[in-house]
Amino acid sequence: MKKILVTLFLILFTSKSFAVVTIDITRGNLEPLPTAISNFYIDNPEKFSEKIKSLKLEENLPKVIKGNLMRSGLFYVLDNKSYIQQPKLSHLKPRFEDWRLIKAQIMVSGKLRIDEKGRLRVEFRLWDVVSAKEIEGLALFATPSSWRRIAHIISDKIYQRLTGEEGYFDTRIIYVAESGPKTQREKKLAIMDQDGANNKFLTLGNELVLTPRFSPNGKMVTYMSYFKNLPRVYLLNIETGIQEVVGDFPGMTFAPRFSPDGRKIIMSFARDGNSDIYTMDIESRRVEQITSNPAIDTSPSFSPDGRFIVFNSDRSGFQQIYTMRSDGRGVKRISRGKGLYGTPVWSPRGDLIAFTKIHKGKFYIGVMRTDGTGERLLTQNFYQEAPSWSPNGRVLIFYRETAGGKKGQGSSAKLWAIDITGYNEVKIKTPTDASDPSWSGLLSK
Amino acid sequence: MSLTNIRNFALVAVLGFLVSACATGGKKRSANDWYTGTDTVKFLAAGVPDRVFFATNKSGLHTASKSTLNKQAAYIKSSGISVVVEGHADERGTREYNLALGERRANAVRDYLMSQGVSGSNVTVISYGKERPVNPESSRLAWSQNRRSVTVKAK
Incomplete structure (x- = not known):
C-alpha cells in the first residue's frame, strides 16, 4: 500500500x-x-x-x-x-x-x-x-x-x-467479507475506512479466513486461515502483502490477538481435544504456554498495560470469562450472571471488558468492569458476537447474523456499532455480508 | 437399609440434583438434544455411516454413535485406509469457542476409534467450528444435524 x-x-x-x-x-x-x-x-x-x-x-x-x-x-x-x-x-x-x-x-x-x-x-x-x-x-x-x-x-x-476525548474517525476496520450459501460460505479478508470507504479485499477467498485483528500500529494483521486445510494463525503485513504462519504448532491454532506492545501474539492451540492459551514472541519466535487446563481456554485478550489477560473457558462446565496475570497465574472467574459468556475484549482505556453473552437462546453484547461487577447489556438479538473497541473505548463494533429459513434463506451477516452507553446503534455499510470486525487504533498517532 | 446406605443414597441424590441444576444453568437444551435421525447421513462405505451427532456444547458419544463408530473402526482396519475426522458445531455459539468445540468432538471420535484398535497414525482431525453447517436453516433440527463429526477418507 x-x-x-x-x-x-x-x-x-x-x-x-x-x-x-x-x-x-x-x-x-x-x-x-x-x-x-x-x-x-x-x-x-x-x-x-x-x-x-x-x-x-x-x-x-x-x-x-x-x-x-x-x-x-x-x-x-x-x-x-x-x-x-x-x-x-x-x-x-x-x-x-x-x-x-x-x-x-x-x-x-x-x-x-x-x-x-x-x-x-x-x-x-x-x-x-x-x-x-x-x-x-x-x-x-x-x-x-x-x-x-x-x-x-x-x-x-x-x-x-x-x-474532551480522543476521536476514532481516522481509523480503519478489518473484517471478513462473506458471500455464497451458508453451507459453502466464501470468506475473504477485507479492509476499509471506518466510514466504509476505500473497501479492499486482501485475500481471494480460496480458503476460509477468520477473526482478523489489527496490530497496535495498524500495519500488521493476525488472523486464522485454512490455507492447505491446515487451520493456523497467520501474520499479514498490510503494506507489503507478505504473510506467514505463526509458530510451528502440530495442530490448530486460532483466536489470535496482538499484545499491546505489538511484540507478541496471544492465541489458542488445540491438541488432543484440549485448547490452551499460548503466546509467541514475533521476533524471537519463542512460544510460551500460558494456561494448562483440560477445559477449552480461548478468546484471550491483553489488558492495555499488558499485565493481565482476559479469556473464556468452560472449566466450570460452561463457557465463562476469567482474568489472570500475563504469566497465567492468579486465574479468577469474573462473569457471574446467568448464561454463557464469551469473546471478552479489554477496553483500550483499561476500565471495562466487552463480551458476548448467551442466555435463553438470545445473544447479547455487554460490558462489565474488569472484576466482573457492573455488568450492562447493551443490545440483544438472535445472533451477535465478537465486539471490538474503538480506540477511545467509547464505541463497540460487532457482527450480527439473522436467522436462516428453509435452505438458509434470509440469513445475513452485517457489521453494527453501538456506544457503550447502549445508545446509537448503527449498521456499518459493507459491499458484501461481513463478520469478525476489528477496529484499528488512530492512524495518525 | 443401614444408616450408611441411607447417607450414601442421600448424597447421590443431592449430587444428582446439583448436576442437573448446573446443567440448566447454561443453555436449557443441554442434555438430550442429540440428533437421532438419518436425514443428512452419508456413507463411508456400504453399511458404514460417516457421521455421529452431539448434544449442545458436548462432545460425549451416544450409544448409537458408538455403534456407528464400531462400524467405522472395523472398516478402517480391514481396508487399511486413513481418515480425517471433521468436527463441527452449530451456529449458536461464539466462533472461537466453536472451533475448540469442533476439535474436541473430532478428538472424542478419534479416541474412540483408537480404543477400537484403529491406529492413531491413520486418523487425523480437523475442526471447522460453525463454518460448514450441513443444514443452513436456523432451527433446532438443523442445529442438531450440524453438531456432528464426519469421517472422510484422507486424500
Missing part, C-alpha cells in the same frame, strides 16, 4: 478560548448538538487541475465530516440548504447571528489550497456560535488523493474539542 503523506500542523490559531459548548459523552441518550458544516471555499482555483476539481473537495470533504459526526450520535448536522452565509465569509468572518438563526450551536468552516509543491492544504476552523468565538483551528497538508483522511482528522479534532 502506498504510504500516505499527511503532515499535521497544529498552528495558526492560538485563540483556544474557553468553549461554552461541550458534550458529556458519559451520559446516554443526550440531545445531539446542532451543528452547521459550511462548504469549504477554494482559495486558489487556478491551481486546481481538472482531476482535483472533479473530486469536488469543497463539498465532499465537509460531507465526510458530516457523516462522521452524525454517525457518532453526538452531533446533529443541519441541512446546508438552510445556511445563509457563503463559505468564504463563514470562514473569515462569520456572522454568528445568521448561524444562531438556524439554531446551530457550533459551526465548521474551511479553506482549500493547492500549494507550490502540488499538495492539498486544508485549513479548518471550529466556531462556538453561542459565545461567538473560534475554539479550534488546524491546517493540514496531504496529497490530494488522501483527502478523506484529512476529513477524518478534522472530525477527530472536532470530536476531541467538544467531548
